Structures are given as structure tokens and as C-alpha cells.
Amino acid sequence: MASTTTVTCNAIVPELLNPHNYKHWSSRVRTYLVAKDLWDVVKGKHPTPDAEVENKAWMKKNAEALHAINISCGTEMFSLISEIDTAMEAWEVLEKVFKLRPRSEIEEKERHERDTTIDAGQARDQGTCNTSCLPKFADLAKMAAPTTPASYQPYANANPGENNANNFHDRYIPFFRYVEDGDWDNAKECLLGLGSDADNALRAKNSYQNTALHVAAIYRHVHIVKELVQLMTPEDLEIIGELGATPLVALTRNCKVEGDSIEMAKYMIEKNNRLVWIPVTFSNMIPVVEACGWSKWELGRYLYSVTPTEALTPQNGPSGTELLRLCFVRLKMLHIAWDLLQRCPILAINAPMLALAETRTAFLSGTRLTCWQKWIYNLMSFFRRILKGLLKLLGINTIYELKLIHLQIIKFVHWMGQVASSQNNPHEYWLVKSMFAATKEGHVEFVIHIIEGHKEFIHMHDETNSTIFHFAVECRQEKIYSLIYGVEKEKRRHIGLAGNQSNKSMLFNACHLSPLSRLNHIQGASLQIQRELQWFKEVETMVPSEIHNLRDNVNNLTARELFTLNHKNLMVEAERSMKETATSCTVVGALIVTIMFAVAFTVPGGNNGDTGLPVFIDKKLFMVFIVSDTISLISSTTSVIIFLGILISRYAENDFLKSLPTKMMIGLFTLFLGIVAMMVTFSCALIIMLHGKYSWIILLSILVASVPVSSFVWMQFPLLIETFISTYGPGIFDRKVKPWYYS
Incomplete structure (x- = not known):
């Protein structure tokens, strides 16, 4: 089995020679040899045998140059030149093996001698080539270095027995390299030169476990992808490559130009529409989810349009849930989220609802806007009608887009709350968890719509045995606190204030410093300490007076003393x-x-x-x-x-x-x-x-x-x-x- 790239601290090159880095490797080694005055023995002629002094000097320089080339090669690469005695021969062998470009004069001559069935001019006009047009890669290596081991396979497959992909021979290397370089003309001639073995070359995997189609998709060669898809069978397009991905998933991860990625995806899906069903081995996510996960939104929209609803249902894996979660977290694909909820309402429960509750910018109450931005946000409808052209110039257009997103999100939450209420099993765990997550982020809108359908959740406890009311105090979410406070006094005690232990817990929660996320959006330390004092006095008025003098179990301090201790540094900063x-x-x-x-x-x-x-x-x-x-x-x-x-x-x-x-x-x-x-x-x-x-x-x-x-x-x-x-x-x-x- 061929090894992958070996990185070393070699003083000559930072990376040893492997099948993929010859261009950079040769440039670095050549520069080194020139600097050491050794390049002439690589490209020069051998001195005459009778010049003893010159011959000894040449032998010494040859040994130094050959040693430099040898130690700059990986194990497999060194096997190509291990029995070669001169630096010039070693360099020529590596150049012929790893720097194959359009045919040399020797290759053209050999082709002319062997091609007895097709006229050369006609072949050029028609773009065709006899199977003997190119010498086999093994023959080239043999001509260049007769000692090359027959077992050398730099692109050996690590998973033998799958779709003939393990049959990667050294003669496939030129084909793969031309595909990587985007040279379809030479890649096609290589395939024709392989004859009946061309099909195996299309299915073979390189050392990275990728087929030629994977390589073309990764390097964004649209025209080669189109040609390869036409040559391959539908089953060939399903071969799993690097990281357990099909060629369709490979382009979702690597293609930077989304127009090209959509074009390549169309070629593949038209040939085999089952590709949209095949998940990635390691993540178990189908291509549309992978595209959105890698922020390929345009490609994600296209893949969603060709993905059946059945592929996104919970019965067929977690892809639908994850896609909905991504749409909410990134807030880029809300139209897909809405369509997906309409097609599969059950996805509204569980993880997506929790993800939406935790997304900070999903609601106005959780979005950190400046004073001026809030003013513009609230008057956006008026400004939109009168100053439509000026909005984009002033950068206000982004605030308007944010408002549209918030309006859509509210629609989602209201609809999801109705779906949750209509289910025979209301998924109580996820609903309560989502409500507590929304409380932590201050998403009042989310909590309102959940409580509307599940008023009993006011009394629910989380993992720390806190109610929403207690949790609002702990997270310093005054809007949610005020909403629950709207209940009559005797009802509030029923919500979670009854009992000295509960009262003590809430009061001492108010003594601690607020989370940084709540303090950071308040301008100035003086206003921060004012907000802390307001919270403490508010909770202090809520609990019975006898609780005020109780001491905590850790520091043996009253609530007021503990507040002073915890806010000592903030007080100093506020004064300064x-x-x-x-x-x-x-x-x-x-x-x-x-x-x-x-x-x-x-x-x-x-x-x-x-x-x-x-x-x-x-x-x-x-x-x-x-x-x-x-x-x-x-x-x-x-x-x-x-x-x-x-x-x-x-x-x-x-x-x-x-x-x-x-x-x-x-x-x-x-x-x-x-x-x-x-x-x-x-x-x-x-x-x-x-x-x-x-x-x-x-x-x-x-x-x-x-x-x-x-x-x-x-x-x-x-x-x-x-x-x-x-x-x-x-x-x-x-x-x-x-x-x-x-x-």
C-alpha cells in the first residue's frame, strides 16, 4: 500500500517528493543545486575519461547532487531511482514520470510507427486516437529507469474490492494528473490509450480515495465533469470517495463558484437522480444538508428543489432535522425552512425548535441594536416607503432585511407552537428545553408563543430545578420576568415563589454578577451597576422580609453583604x-x-x-x-x-x-x-x-x-x-x- 505525503524537516525541501507536488519540489531542489554549484552535473556532460582530476571533481559533485535528490524523495519515490548512479539520470527519470505533458518527439515518432489504421491528420481533425497512441506509463518508467519496481503504485486504493476501485495502476497516473490540471484533450487520449482498461480507470481511486470525477469536481473543472459523467455509468457516480462522499457531495465542499457547482450537480443528477439520497458516510447527511452546512446557499436551493420529501423525513435519518436547524441558525434559507415545515410538520419539534430558540439574531428582543438602529428599526415601514433609494446608501437596508427576517421567524414560532400542541405526544422535553434556551437569550417572542399553547410550562423545572421565573432572574432577562410578574400576587407565589427555600434561592441568584452577555450591551460601568442594583432591589421586594437576613451556606453572608462582595470590582470601575x-x-x-x-x-x-x-x-x-x-x-x-x-x-x-x-x-x-x-x-x-x-x-x-x-x-x-x-x-x-x- 502506498503511503501518503511525508512531511519532514529536510533542509532542502519542506515536503518530500510525492505524486502530487513534483512542480514545487523540482523548483526547490533545482534552486538548491544551483546554489551549491551542482546543477551542471545534473544537466551537463560527463568529463572525458582521461581527465583524472576533472573526473574526480565531477564524481564528488555527482555524489552530492544525487544525495540531495535522494534525501528529498519519499520512500516510494526513492524506489524509482534507488539503483541509479548519476544525478542526471535520476533527475530525468523523475521528470519523465511526474512531469508528463503533451507528447515528446520520441512519443510522436512511436505513435506514427504504431498507428497503421488511422491517418494522423484525420485523427487530429476528428479528435480521436488509436489505443496505441500513447506509450503505457509502465513502459515510460521502464525506459527511463529499468530498475523501477513493478509493484510501485503511488495511487494505491485503501479499500480493495469496491467497484473495481482498488485496481489503480501506475498507468492511470497521467490520466488523473491531466484531469487535475483541467486538460481534457490529453486526459481523453490517455483513456483511449488504455483501451479496454479505460472503464477501470474511471472507477479507480487515487491515494486520497477519490475517483477522477471526484478530482474534477474538487478542482472545479466543469467541462471535464460533463465529459466524465457521460462516460461513466449511473452506478459509477455513486462511488464513495474521500471522507465518505460521492462526487456530488465533493463539489458541495470545494467549489467556490456556485454557478459552476450547480452546473456540475445538474450533470450528475440528470445521469443518476439517486445521488440526492446518498448520505455522507461519516455524518449521515444527504447532499442538500452538506451544501447548506458549507454555506453553499445557491447550490443548497437547487439540491433542495430536486430532493424528494421522503429523503428529509425523520424515518429516513436526521437530514431533514439538520437542514431545518441550519436554516434557522444561519437565517439564510428561511423560505426553505417554511416550505420544509409545510411538507413535513413533524420536523418543527425537537432540535430545530431548540436551535431557533438559541439563535441570537432570530428575534428583535435578542438582537443587539444601537439606540439609533432601534429607532430606525421601529420606523422602518415609514422609511421604506419614503426613502427607499436612500436605505441602501445609508446601510439601513440591512436593518430592513433584519426586520423581514424577524417577521418571518415570528410566523414560524407561532406555527410551530400550534403544531406542537396538535401532536398526540407534545414532545414536552424539547418544548421546555427550548423555552429555557429562549429565556437565556432573552427571546420574549419565542416564550410568548410557547406559553400560549402550554401555560403549564410556567411551573416546569429545568435540570437545575429552576422555574422560568427563577431562570429569568438568574439570566437577568427583565422582559420575560415582567411578563410573568403580570400575574396577580397570589398567583405569582404559585408560579414558584412559595416556600422559604425557593425565595432564598431567587434572592441569592440576584446577588451574583449578571452574565457578561447581559452587561456588555449596557453602556458604561455606572449604568451596569445601576442595573444590578435595580435587579437586586426588585427581587428583594418580591420575597418576604424575613428572607433578607438569611445567610448563604458558603460565605455565611446575607444577601446584601453578598451583593456588595460580588460587585466590588464593578463598583470600583463605575466610580473610575x-x-x-x-x-x-x-x-x-x-x-x-x-x-x-x-x-x-x-x-x-x-x-x-x-x-x-x-x-x-x-x-x-x-x-x-x-x-x-x-x-x-x-x-x-x-x-x-x-x-x-x-x-x-x-x-x-x-x-x-x-x-x-x-x-x-x-x-x-x-x-x-x-x-x-x-x-x-x-x-x-x-x-x-x-x-x-x-x-x-x-x-x-x-x-x-x-x-x-x-x-x-x-x-x-x-x-x-x-x-x-x-x-x-x-x-x-x-x-x-x-x-x-x-x-
């Missing part, structure tokens, strides 16, 4: 972050105060020498200038005072709930107002000085002046709004949400 923000804003505010104070006494146009009053005091625009300067001075001064107050404030836990966030909001708002008023002051002064002339300069200056304002709004306004909503808004816990549970 808030002080750094206050310091930076203080510098900006002080700069504005200085400028606006100076502007008040250096008015445009100067003062009247007789009265001392400003020259433009009677102009309305001058009054706008004075008012805006005053507003900017006062507001920026206020912001400096507020930020200085933040720097010297107390940083206790409860201060992060309202006191510190309120100061930060006032400081940011007054600073923003000061910047806006300063830009208005600048614009008014410019217009007054130019007396209405050079309007293009005025317009350009005003546009440039709006840049600082726009920058502040873009970077800091979302933080200001988020802080306000979190501190004084309805809060993260919506008490007015419609309840789910009634009994």
Missing part, C-alpha cells in the same frame, strides 16, 4: 469611569466658559466711541448673538459646577441608583446646551460682520459649525437618553404588561 467622564467634560465646559466670557466684551463691529454702546445694537441678529452667548456661558458654567460636584460626591451603592446618574444627566445636558449656544453665537457674529455678503462663506461656515453639535449628539446623546430612561423612565420592569397566566 464616572470620574473620568466628569473630568473630561469639566475641561470642555471650562473652555467654553472662557471663550463665551471673552466674546461678551468683544462684540462684532466694536463699540460706538461716543456712547460706548455696540455698533450693531439695533440689529435683531445682534440680540440673538447676545442671548445665545449668555445661554452658552450660563449653561457651560452650570455643567462645570455639576461635574465638579460629581468628582467630590460619595460613591456608595445606593448613590448609583439615582443621585449620581441624575448629576451626570444634568451635566451632559447643560454641556450640550452650551455647545449648541456657542455655535449659534459664532454663526450670528459671522453674519453680522459680513453684512449679508458672501453668502456661500456664511453657509459653509454654519455647516462646519454644526459638526461639533452633530458629533456630540451622535456619541453622547444615546447615553443621555439611556441614563434618563433607566433612572426616571418606566424602568426595566414593566408592571403594566399583559399577564400570561390565569387559573
